[in-house]
Amino acid sequence: MSTTESQAPAAARPVSGVTLAEVEQFLYAEAALLDDWRLEEWVELFTLDCTYEIPATDVPDSDPGLTWSLIHDRRTMLEQRIIRLKKPEAHAEFPHSQTSRIIGNVRLTDRLEQSLLVEANFLVSRMKAGKFDQYAGRHYYELVPAAEGFLIRRKKSVLAHDRLDPQGKISFVL
């Protein structure tokens, strides 16, 4: 990963004081932003040195730097993804899908010096043009405590699917 010291924000408050309830509230709020298609606000939750990853369904544990994954965005591409998704010419998502996210089984798995590692299961239900899909899996986060809430340095969403069938595509943000 090509992060520089200057890009990586220091935690605005100590990692040790963070509670699980606080992490859960943050993840729920993130899910609400996505369900409401408030993507410009959502992308601001990420640090400048962030990565947003979805591994291929047949190699969920792989390093997206070395394998053909589904998404491996750094900040610039994440912003471009959002800009594109808000245009009517993003044909697969116009009109936008309706989604409902359930975030559960939230666990704070490690406290690093400046950040926290968090895992949570997700179930995203999606309705578009009479077709109903669900996406299930687990999010892996690295969160940096900010003055209010957190910043996301890494979000990796591992699908519990062995192929994209029947969903076919991930045309919105999981």
Place this chain on the structure above:
Amino acid sequence: MPQPYVIDKREESLFQVDREVFTSQEIFEKERELIFADAWLYVGHESELPKKNDFRTRDVGGRSIIFNRDRHGDVRVLLNTCLHRGASVCRHPKGNQKIFTCFYHGWAYRNSGELVNVPAGEDYANAPADVYGGLRSPRVENYRGFYFCNFSDSAPDLRTWLGPSAYLFDLATDQSEDGVEVLEGTHNYTLNANWKLLVENSIDGYHAKSVHHTYFEMMMELGQTPPMLGEGTVNGVPPVGLGTEFGNGNVTLIYPGNGLPLATEQVAHNLAELRGKAVERHGEEYASAVFNLARNSVFFPNFFLIDLNFGMIIRTIMPLGPDRTQATSWHVAPRGLSQESLQYRIDNALTFWGPAGLATPDDVEALEQAQRGFSARREVPLSDISKGIGKPRPAANDELQMRAWWRQWNYVMTGEQLPAEVEAFTPFTTREPSRKPQEA
């Protein structure tokens, strides 16, 4: 049933396809029998089986197969069905195994196919190994490490079938003196549209501006020139590119490769270094065909090689039903890249391709909308594929490449041989570039 399926009126410069071929169950079944039983079908790449006894299970041409390297190191394709009562003898997507055992009654086969153990075999009057031999194999051949199989004994050999289109594999493989490798990670997704719509779309330069407008805007925002909008001619290929055909329904569209979105200086330097080595090995003209041209190719019926010098993917497309299709795709990279260059290629390719990319979902949307439109096929029976017909050198955003594919499809389905439109184009003068001999 529509007759003809394909209307090819040269004198009127019209080419049309009956929309029934996208919706009919009868045609879907006929395709299974005629198109997929008698063609060279892509199975996998040698780099996916690095060690003896490595295997991958796949579906090829509607059959469940094992693509493996046996204990002697020979690459094989075994039909994944027990000779006894039919169950799969291997249920894992990949692994390393010397013996495949059917879990139903325990019949066991060596990874070269021989039946070596039958539980309670003494109860058989005739030893099953003597009666049945071993797991069945189709014909298997490779070109430059890309393995294909064929379920027909009468088809020509792979190299003959590829004909001059084989150079497209050469250009892809000669990016590095060590050849290419298929990376781990598979894009495996379905769509609710006929498989031939995705075939068309994969070699369709015409839709790029309308469907992928948002992608091109992104490229330009990042300071890059989108493909086919540049100004330079490379090896006789104009900025708008051109489409060409090679016989047997193998076709390509070829265009100058513009822009390296997201590339760092180091990545550009590494690419220049690779190019420099190719110039040493093959000369400037061939190297510029390798590195300065981009190609979207289809090898009839369903193998796609999309080779841009900053990212290469291969794709197979299988029909699951008249309006249901499975697409599988992998990323191919030159061997021996620095980690930074490899990551760049992957990330760059991912921005466009794949079911979570910034382009593929919009393609799928277009195809699913077309499939919906075919509900009015009685009232609007024909699709038009005439763009650029009659031009001696059609552009990449013309539709020659689809017409050539459709003519082969029509030939296999009906026996009617329609004449080709243009002479095959090769963007370098030497047809057989010097290269390291491939595997023995």
